[in-house]
Amino acid sequence: MKKVLIGTMMSLLVAFSVACSSEEAGGEAEGNENGETITFGVTPWTSTVPPTEIASLILQDMGYEVEQTSADVGSVFVGLSRGDLDVFMDSWFPMHENYMSQYEDTINDTAVSYPEAETGWTVPTYMEDIDSIEDLKGNEDLFNNEMYGIEEGASATGESNDLIDAYDLDMTQVASSEGGMLSQAMRQMNQEEPVVFYGWRPHTMFNEHDLKVLSNEEGFFESSSVHVLTNHELKDNAPDAYEFLSNWSISIDEVEKMIVKIEEDNEDPEDVAREWIDNNQDKVEEMIGE
Known part of the structure; x- marks a missing residue:
């Protein structure tokens, strides 16, 4: 009798499991045609x-x-x-x-x-005398010899380093997350201090601040x-x-x-x-x- 009860219970358990599996499979099929x-x-x-x-x-x-x-x-x-x-x-x-x-x-x-x-090195428009990468040469100290970029490993980060070498700029790129870069740039812009950083559209930075992307004659950061x-x-x-x-x-x-x-x-x-x-x-x- 004990063996019969155990066998019956196991049969019911298997039947229940199959029913549940079928129901779940049917639910997945319905949700993922x-x-x-x-x-x-x-x-x-x-x-x-x-x-x-x-x-x-x-x-x-x-x-x-x-x-x-x-x-x-x-x-x-x-x-x-x-x-x-x-x-x-x-x-x-x-x-x-x-x-x-x-x-x-x-x-x-x-x-x-x-x-x-549009993408490239960006400055606030109140920096009226800086319109191109060429204008940075000799003025690196205005920016504490730093340019702010996005994360290591990004193509833009590598291109910024190549730009520094090509123009022989006395500057170092400070790579960070997008948020970290913008926080640093905005702190300086709120004080109307000189700052140069990597900018691009579409982005809220161009809604929140008056910015301009610097031109360059070497073809970096093409549109x-x-x-x-x-x-x-x-x-x-x-x-x-x-x-x-x-x-x-x-x-x-x-x-x-x-x-x-x-x-x-x-x-x-x-x-x-x-x-x-x-x-x-x-x-x-x-x-x-x-």
Whole structure:
């Protein structure tokens, strides 16, 4: 009798487990119609957030599971090349061409988000006599012989060091996070002191302060275009997702407005992205091919 009871209980337990597994599997299928998880690489730049959030929500609406992985730009390229990451929404060209040349066999240059993104060494406009990198020569001491840049390993950081060498400037780049760099620059700008740092659009820095990007005759920091990258496998694994991403575009002004809402108004990035989607349904339908 004891053996019968044990056998009956085990049968019921197995049946219950199978039922639960079937129910969970059915729930996952209902929530993920395409059966595919798409992973975005997210760099620690404010410009990366709005397009990543918008694309993530649209892909979720298409039935995909979406994950976001934070990493520096070098790690993002490695992740794309290995297939650990599927999408990067914020690659700057020609700045990132050195990475693409390394991984061109495993990464697709899929779409252009927006062209003509201004980037380079930046000063406040109250520095009326400093308009170009050439104007810094002989005036390095005004800046305590320091220029503020973003994190080590970023292409912009390397290009800034090359610029210092090319112009034989008596300056040292102080590399930090985006937030750390801007905090230092803003402290000096609030006192109207001389400061030079790495700036780019789209970014709230150009809304909060009167700034100018310094010109240079050596061709450093050419005007950039921002691209969407995908790993080679995505086109076959998720063709409709790839089609959507290949049709992706957004204006630099729209991205900058969303950055202001997120960074200055403390609005939730997902809410800001959803608002953009709701207000741009025609464009969304065009991008997903409807």
